[in-house]
Amino acid sequence: MPYYAGLRNISDLEVRKRIIDGLKRLRAQLGGAQGVPERSATGTLLLATWNIREFDSGKYGYRDEEAYFYIVEIISRFDLIAIQEVRGGLYPLQHVKQLLGDDWDFLVTDVTLGDAGNGERMAYLYDKRKVNFNGLAAELVLPRGRTEPAEPVQLARSPYIASFRSGWAYLTLATVHIYYGTARKVDPRRLAEITELGKTIAANAAQFSAAPQRTPGQPPEPDNLILLGDFNIFALGDATLEAIKQAGFEIPQALQNIPGSNVAKNKHYDQIAYYRKLSRLKPTGRAGVFDFFESVYRKADEAAYATTRAEKPGRSFTDWRTYRISDHLPMWIELGTDDTDAYLDTLL
Template identity: 70%
Template sequence: MPYYAGLKQIKDAKVRERTIDGLQRLRPALSTALPARTATDTLLLATWNIREFDSGKYGYRGDECYYYIAEILSRFDLIAIQEVRDGLYPLQRLQRLLGSWWDFIVTDVTLGTSGNSERMAYLFDRRKVNFTGLAAELVLPKDNGAKTEPVQMARSPYVAGFRAGWAYLTLVTVHIYYGTGVAVDPRRLAEITAFSKTVAKNAGKLSSAPQYEPGQPPTLDNLIMLGDFNIFNRKDVTMEAITSAGFLVPDELQGVPGSNVDKNKHYDQIAYLKRLTHLKPTGKAGVFDYYEHVYRFADEAEYAKERESKPGRSFKDWRTYRMSDHLPMWIEFGIDDGDAYLDSLS
């Protein structure tokens, strides 16, 4: 649970009461929609693109936003976050709200216009998840025989290794180029295709699992891609580029609504390479729509004064700069393989 004592320090009584009311709606909704976290049995893995976090493009987020975002994140064990901007204040503030046992690792700032000065990050609870030491930004290699260097991705994918329970995980999070508002933008398709093939081809080199003997391969690892792929529909060739490279989207996520606010686009994805080791899907997964509980259309009049400083935006759009234009996607895995291992020895 986030640290709530700071609520007393919110000077504006109206904002303070509104935040408390929002949390009182959000907390039971999260408890109903998501499995309860466990100490050792399960891992709740999530990915969330938090819009312009926090560029101040339409005003910097205030206390209310941070309490809601922290409350949502606190329900997971390990989260890949996209669209963190150049300042580290947002992650540092979340860490203070969540508790000293939470930690994050983050990339440097992506340069270039298409990179939007973004970082990517992993936020995790050290009581459940250990960082294994692997952290790298992925650069696309030159194909054999190619005369020119490949066009690099707008934002370099972020690779990191973790351990939870019996399972070792190599996560690769990405924010794919959006481009034009069509289902199949050529550069978007090229990025997803090259990225998926490169990660699959080099899976063995990306493992952070223990290597017990010199020259021997490491113990089995789980390679998972997750993040904002800007895929419009699961039937598009942009999705096919992931599956044709050997990645599988868990059955639990095949039928969930879209992860954009209108739930009709499948921008965000979680997919693993072919098989899992000591990591078992429990059948529970989804996206969480926080707009049913905070920043609701019924609350629009409550925010009239705050919106005055940035006129011209509809409430529906303005609120995405307070929370996001993406919904968090999550999946639960079992991580205690003790019984199966003992059975194999008996």
Template identity: 65%
Template sequence: MSYYAGIRKIRDASMRSRTIDGLQRLRYGLSSQIPARTATNTLLLATWNIRNFDDGKYGYRSDECYYYIAEILNYFDLIAIQEVRGSLYPLQNLRRILGSWWDFLVTDVTLGVAGNAERMAYLYDKRKVNFAGLAAELTLPRKKNTTSEPMQMVRSPYIAGFRAGWAYLTLVTVHIYYGKNMAVEPRRLNEITELTKTLAKNASKLSCSPQYQIGRKPEPDNLIILGDFNIFNRADSTMAAITKSGFLVPDELQNIPGSNVEKNKHYDQIAYYKKLVRLKSTGNAGVFDFYEYVYRHEDKTQYDQERKIKSGKSFNEWRTYRMSDHLPMWIEFNVDGADDYLDLLKSSVNI
């Protein structure tokens, strides 16, 4: 449960009242669409590109925005976040609202114009998820039989290892180059292709169960890529670049709306390499459209003065700098491997 006491300190009475109303609507929507979190049995994994979080473009986010964002994040156990900008304040403020049992891992700032001065982060509830020790930014290797410098991605993917229940997960979160507004942008396709090929080739080095037997080759264990791939639709070559390398998108994620506000682009993806180990999908997955509950079209007049002073943008555009132009994508996994382990013991041990 989020820490709501700070709402009392919001000086603007209308904002304070609006925030409370918005949180009540948001809580209703979240609880009706997303399964309840459990103490041990399941893992709710999410990815969310939070637009320009929080560089102050068109005004820094208000307390109202932070309470809404924290409320959404609080319905998941482990979230990959893209587009965190220079300061660590946004993540620190989220942790203050969510509670001290939450923690985050974060990259340094991506340099260069194309990198947009972004960080990538993982936010997780320590009561449910343990950091397993691995945290690194990935650079692509030089190809064999060539002296040319390897292509590097505009934003280095962020790899981190976690444990939840019986399962170990190695997550790789990305924010792939967007470039030109076209379905198949050459550099975008190249980044996805080279990344997934590199991960597939090195899967056993990046991800292996601590329970493998000494003297045997390690087996990859739950290597998952997730984040903003800027994929326009599931039928084009940018999507095929993921699956050709052996990554699989769970069926339930292939049948959901797009993750942009209009729900017609499939920018965000979650995919695993070849198979899952002690990690089973429950069949629950989706994207959550927070604009059905906060910053709604019917709320426009309440924000008009602030919007006109700080941006001059249309309401639809401006509100994406309050919340985001991406919707969070999520999937629920079962992480209780007790039954499978007992079945294995029963078949291998003469009781």
């Protein structure tokens, strides 16, 4: 459970009550039928990905404690989460970790330079009681072809690869924020980035494994290579998603039957996909996106934020609130990590 002692420092009692009411609604929604499954001490992993809009660039006003409380309450419901669009300094992640407590930690990239990269970082947040960092953390740069003198298409934001262990399973995650470009379902650069990314990751899958080598000279323990993040995929049938599949990645069935991950739930920007097959990691059938605007920064609450919005005018409330939380909904999947029975069978 996050630490909410900071609520005592909010002297405006009306604001404090608003935050408390919002947290209570949010907690009830998270624990409800359309929320997120309860975390287990062992046996399952709740894996998520979330693009947190301009986190925290100060565009249309820096986030206040209210927004952080809501963001942290959501993050705390997962075991391991990839975060995209972290901006500038490390304060946002440091403050989130402070509110989550000492059981949590994060990994983060440097800032992506250049206009296309938007000065962004990518990060992983994880609960050390459930997830162990396995030592591998690197940003991916696409290789130059042997017969091609020109530089290959580089991703506007370097994918961030990191390895973890949870239960019996070893995971290598690669989180991405693919170039958006034009507002059409197949932007040429976006498709090129996804295509080259899929090919490169697939061709070098063995090199990204950080699973232990049990016996010298023998293959290492099977790993699970998972792509996740903001692919800016418009629809499930688009060429952008097909490029991932053609490279050998699979979308878990549970994630193929959920709404889109944008606020309107009609775009499938965010995805989680695994390479070829999973080892000692089994989807439980539970997955989804979580719509936090049903509980906080609701349209019915617009009048309560009139003073705050006046400090940075020019946006409708519907748009402004996406800079408080996000214009993306967190996407999650529950995975089983207990492979004890299968292991015992191998000893017969």
